[in-house]
Amino acid sequence: MAALLPGIETCPLCGDRFDAAGQGCRPSCPMAKGCRVVCCPSCGYSFPQEAGLAGGLRRLLHRLKRDRDVRSDSP
Amino acid sequence: MTPPAPAAASARAGELDKKQVVAANRAIILVGNPNVGKSALFGALTGKYVTVSNYPGTTVEVTRGSATIEGRPWHVMDTPGTNNLVPMSEDEQVTRDILFTERGYAAVQVCDAKNLRRGLLLATQLAEAEIPFTLALNMADEAASRGIRVDVERLSRELGVDVVPTVAVQRQGLAALQQRIDAGGRASPFRPRYDAPLEAALAEITPLMPSGGIGQRALAVMALVGDESLRPHLAAHVSEADLARIDAIRRSVAARYPESLRFVVARQRLAAADRLHDAVVTRGGASGASGFARKLGNWSTHPVWGIPILALVLYAAYEFVGVLGAGTLVDFLETTVFEGYVVPWVTAAVRFLAPDGRVESFLVGPPGDDYLQHDGLLVGKYGVVSMGLSYGIAIVLPIVTTFFIAFSALEDSGYLPRLAVMLNKVFKRMGLNGKAVLPMVLGLGCDTMATMTARIMETRKERVIVTLLLALGVPCSAQMAVIFAMTAKLPFAATVWFGVTVVAVIFLVGWLAAKVLPGRGSDFLLELPPLRVPQAGNIAVKTLARIEWYLREALPLFVVGTLILYLLDRFGGLSLLERVAAPLVVGVLNLPKEAAAAFILGFLRRDYAAAGLFLLYEPFMDAGTLTRSMQIEVVVALVTITLFIPCIANFFMILKERGWKTGVAMTAFIVPFAFAVGAVVNQLMRWLY
Numbered sequence: 001m002a003a004l005l006p007g008i009e010t011c012p013l014c015g016d017r018f019d020a021a022g023q024g025c026r027p028s029c030p031m032a033k034g035c036r037v038v039c040c041p042s043c044g045y046s047f048p049q050e051a052g053l054a055g056g057l058r059r060l061l062h063r064l065k066r067d068r069d070v071r072s073d074s075p
Numbered sequence: 076m077t078p079p080a081p082a083a084a085s086a087r088a089g090e091l092d093k094k095q096v097v098a099a100n101r102a103i104i105l106v107g108n109p110n111v112g113k114s115a116l117f118g119a120l121t122g123k124y125v126t127v128s129n130y131p132g133t134t135v136e137v138t139r140g141s142a143t144i145e146g147r148p149w150h151v152m153d154t155p156g157t158n159n160l161v162p163m164s165e166d167e168q169v170t171r172d173i174l175f176t177e178r179g180y181a182a183v184q185v186c187d188a189k190n191l192r193r194g195l196l197l198a199t200q201l202a203e204a205e206i207p208f209t210l211a212l213n214m215a216d217e218a219a220s221r222g223i224r225v226d227v228e229r230l231s232r233e234l235g236v237d238v239v240p241t242v243a244v245q246r247q248g249l250a251a252l253q254q255r256i257d258a259g260g261r262a263s264p265f266r267p268r269y270d271a272p273l274e275a276a277l278a279e280i281t282p283l284m285p286s287g288g289i290g291q292r293a294l295a296v297m298a299l300v301g302d303e304s305l306r307p308h309l310a311a312h313v314s315e316a317d318l319a320r321i322d323a324i325r326r327s328v329a330a331r332y333p334e335s336l337r338f339v340v341a342r343q344r345l346a347a348a349d350r351l352h353d354a355v356v357t358r359g360g361a362s363g364a365s366g367f368a369r370k371l372g373n374w375s376t377h378p379v380w381g382i383p384i385l386a387l388v389l390y391a392a393y394e395f396v397g398v399l400g401a402g403t404l405v406d407f408l409e410t411t412v413f414e415g416y417v418v419p420w421v422t423a424a425v426r427f428l429a430p431d432g433r434v435e436s437f438l439v440g441p442p443g444d445d446y447l448q449h450d451g452l453l454v455g456k457y458g459v460v461s462m463g464l465s466y467g468i469a470i471v472l473p474i475v476t477t478f479f480i481a482f483s484a485l486e487d488s489g490y491l492p493r494l495a496v497m498l499n500k501v502f503k504r505m506g507l508n509g510k511a512v513l514p515m516v517l518g519l520g521c522d523t524m525a526t527m528t529a530r531i532m533e534t535r536k537e538r539v540i541v542t543l544l545l546a547l548g549v550p551c552s553a554q555m556a557v558i559f560a561m562t563a564k565l566p567f568a569a570t571v572w573f574g575v576t577v578v579a580v581i582f583l584v585g586w587l588a589a590k591v592l593p594g595r596g597s598d599f600l601l602e603l604p605p606l607r608v609p610q611a612g613n614i615a616v617k618t619l620a621r622i623e624w625y626l627r628e629a630l631p632l633f634v635v636g637t638l639i640l641y642l643l644d645r646f647g648g649l650s651l652l653e654r655v656a657a658p659l660v661v662g663v664l665n666l667p668k669e670a671a672a673a674f675i676l677g678f679l680r681r682d683y684a685a686a687g688l689f690l691l692y693e694p695f696m697d698a699g700t701l702t703r704s705m706q707i708e709v710v711v712a713l714v715t716i717t718l719f720i721p722c723i724a725n726f727f728m729i730l731k732e733r734g735w736k737t738g739v740a741m742t743a744f745i746v747p748f749a750f751a752v753g754a755v756v757n758q759l760m761r762w763l764y
Contacts, residue, residue, distance in 0.1 A: 012486045012617065018109075036624065039527060045513060046527060047620075054620035061612045 004036055005051050011040035012047055020049065101149045103142065103256060104177060106170060106201070107185035108193050109156030112213040114138070115243035116185050117153040120253075137169065144253045158193065160200040160293070161302050161337065168304055174206060175289055181256045182208035188218035188225055188240065191356055195348040198234060202263035205290035208236055209260045211252055215240035222358055230355040235264045266292070267347035269340065273299070276328045280321055285312040299325055300337040372606035375490060381497040388490065392481045393559070400477030401560035409469040413461075418446060421453055421460050450644060457644050463637030466686040467630045474556025475625055476618065482520060482552075483617035487609035491516060505582065506589025507532070511541050518549035520621070521628075522721040525549070526728045540588045542733055546725060547745055548581040550717050553629055557685035558717070561709055564696035569706045572764065576714050576756055632722075636683045640672060663754045664715065665761075666708050667691070673712075677719050684719070688712050707760045715753030720745055 121140030162168035186194025241248035440449035499509030518525035656671035677684030
C-alpha cells in the first residue's frame with residue numbers, strides 16, 4: 001500500500017487542495033509499498049508528496065519567509 | 076418542483092432520499108466543485124454523527140447528517156463534487172440527479188473564494204436550472220491573504236441570491252449562513268446568454284420540454300448538447316415527434332460548429348461566468364497576473380503563436396537537460412567521481428577489510444586487472460557498484476535531476492495546462508483531447524505514474540489509447556536522460572531520424588487506434604491558472620521531492636538488474652541468451668551481440684537498457700570515432716528500446732488499470748512492433764542516411 005503522509009495537499013497543476021488520505025498509488029503496482037505519489041481527485045495529476053528532505057526544505061523556506069515578514073513588519 | 080426521473084443513476088433514488096431526507100420536512104443539500112470545503116461545512120453544520128451510503132445503483136458515496144438551525148431539525152446531505160450539471164462522470168450524475176430528484180430543499184452552493192471562476196460556472200447552471208440556492212464563499216480568509224477581494228454585495232445583486240463569506244474549518248460565517256438557510260434560498264434570475272444560433276435553437280426546444288420542474292431552459296440546453304443521461308426522462312415526458320424534432324434541431328445546429336455542442340455551450344457559459352467574475356473580483360498588485368503575463372498566457376494557447384513558444388521551451392529544456400545534465404554533469408560524475416574515486420575506494424576498502432584472496436577476488440576481482448575485464452560482484456564488468464550504482468547515480472541521476480528542475484519550473488509557471496489547450500486539436504486526430512497532454516507530459520517523468528493518471532480521460536477508448544501510447548512511445552525521465560546523453564553526441568541528422576520516427580509512430584498508432592478501437596471521444600474543460608514566474612523555492616522543493624522518489628523507486632531496480640546480469644554472466648546464461656537473440660538483434664537490427672543483454676534487461680527498466688547502450692558506444696562518442704554504421708546502430712537501438720514496454724512496474728500497472736486481456740494484448744502488440752520498427756528504420760537509414 002502507498003505510504004502517504006496525512007495532511008492537505010495542493011495540486012501543482014489545477015491548484016486544488018485536498019486530503020491526501022486515500023489518494024495514493026494503486027496497490028497493484030509492485031513499487032506501491034512506500035510510494036508517496038498522490039493523485040489529485042480533481043484533475044487526476046500525480047505528484048510525489050513533499051516528505052523527507054523536500055518536506056524539511058519546504059519548512060525551512062516557510063520559516064525564513066515568516067522571519068523576513070516579521071522583520072519587515074517591525075518598526 | 077416536479078422532478079424528472081433521475082437520469083441513469085437509479086430509479087430507486089427517490090425512495091431512499093424521501094426516507095432519509097425529505098421525511099424531516101427540511102433538508103439542506105450541499106453542492107459545489109470538488110475540494111472547496113463542502114465536507115468541512117457539512118461537519119460544521121452537522122457535528123460528527125453522520126451516515127455514509129452509496130447512492131442507489133452506483134458506487135458513489137453520499138454523506139447524510141442532522142443539524143439544528145433556529146431550534147428546528149434539518150437533514151443535511153453532502154453531494155459529490157461536481158463542475159457541471161451536464162454530467163461527465165458518475166459522481167457528477169449523482170449530484171445532478173439528487174438536485175433534480177429532491178423536493179423543497181434548501182440548496183447551498185459551496186465555492187472556493189480564491190477560485191471563484193470555477194464556482195461561478197456551477198452557479199450559472201444552478202441559476203439556469205431555477206434551483207433556489209444560497210452561495211457560501213468558503214475559504215474567504217485564504218482568498219483575502221492572497222490579495223483576492225470579492226465584492227459580496229455586488230455578487231449577490233448580480234446573481235440575485237444570498238452570498239455569505241465563510242471559513243468552514245473555523246466555523247466563521249456559519250451563523251449568518253444558517254440564518255439565510257432558514258429564511259429560504261432564492262432562485263437566481265441570472266441567465267447565461269449564448270450566441271444567436273444556440274439561442275434560436277433553445278427558443279425552439281424550450282417549449283417542448285416538460286414544465287413544472289427543473290427550468291425548461293436548462294432541460295433544453297441539456298437536450299441540445301445531447302446529454303444521454305437525460306434521454307430516459309425525455310422519452311417518458313416528450314412525444315416521439317417532438318423528440319425527433321429536437322434531434323433534427325440539434326443536428327442542424329451542430330453542423331454550424333467545428334467542435335461538439337457540449338464544448339461550445341460550456342465555452343460560452345464560461346465566458347458569462349468570466350464576465351461576472353471580472354465584475355466582482357479584484358486582486359492585490361502582488362498576486363494578480365500582470366498585463367504581459369496575461370498576454371503571454373493567451374499566446375501560449377494560440378494554435379499559431381503557441382508553436383514558437385513551445386519550440387523555445389523545448390530548446391531551453393534541451394540545452395539545460397541534454398547539454399548541461401547529459402554532457403557536463405554525467406562526464407563529471409562518471410569519470411571524475413565514480414571512475415576516479417568511488418570504484419578505487421571500494422576496491423581498496425575490500426582489499427583492506429577482506430584480504431583473503433578468494434573473497435577479495437569474488438568481490439572486486441584479482442589485483443592489477445582492469446575491472447571492466449573481470450566479474451567481481453561489487454567492482455567488475457557487471458559489478459553492483461561499478462555498473463548498478465554507476466548507471467543509477469552517475470549516468471541517469473544528473474540528467475533526471477536537470478529534467479526534474481526543468482519540469483518543476485514548467486509546472487510552477489502554469490504552462491502545462493496551456494500546452495493541453497494548444498494541443499487539443501492535434502490530440503483530437505488520435506481520438507483524444509488536450510487533456511491527454513497531462514498523462515503524456517507526466518509520462519516524461521514516469522510512465523507508471525502517468526498510466527494511473529490516464530483515469531482522468533472520460534471514456535474507456537481514450538484511456539486505452541493513452542495507456543498504449545504511454546507504454547509504446549513516451550520515454551520516462553530516466554530513459555530520456557540517456558537518450559539526451561546519446562543524441563547530444565550524434566550528428567543532428569541522426570537525432571532527427573530518431574525524433575521523427577518516434578513522433579511519427581506515436582501519431583500513426585494513435586490515429587489507427589482511434590479508427591480501430593470502438594467507443595467515443597470526449598471534450599474537456601480545464602481551468603487555466605495565471606502564468607507566473609516560477610519561484611526558486613518551489614522548484615527546489617519539487618525537484619527534491621521527485622529526486623527522493625526516483626532514488627527510492629529506481630535505484631533498487633538498477634541494483635537488482637545488475638545482479639541478474641551478474642548471475643547470467645557467471646553461469647553462462649548471458650552468452651546463451653545472446654546466441655538466442657542474435658538472429659533478431661544481430662541479424663535483423665544489425666546491432667552488436669552485446670546489445671542483446673540490454674534488450675533482455677530492458678523489460679526490468681527501459682532506461683537500464685538505454686544506459687547499457689550508452690556505455691557500449693560512449694568510448695567512440697567521446698573519441699569522435701563513431702562511424703556512420705555505428706550512428707545507425709545507435710538510432711536503431713534507441714528507437715527499439717523507446718518503443719519497448721517501459722518497465723515491469725508499468726506492465727503491472729497496465730494489467731491493473733486496463734484489465735489483463737487489454738494489458739496482455741498491448742504487450743503482445745508492442746514487443747514485436749518495437750523490433751519491426753527498429754528493423755524498418757535500420758533498412759531505411761542504410762539506404763537514405
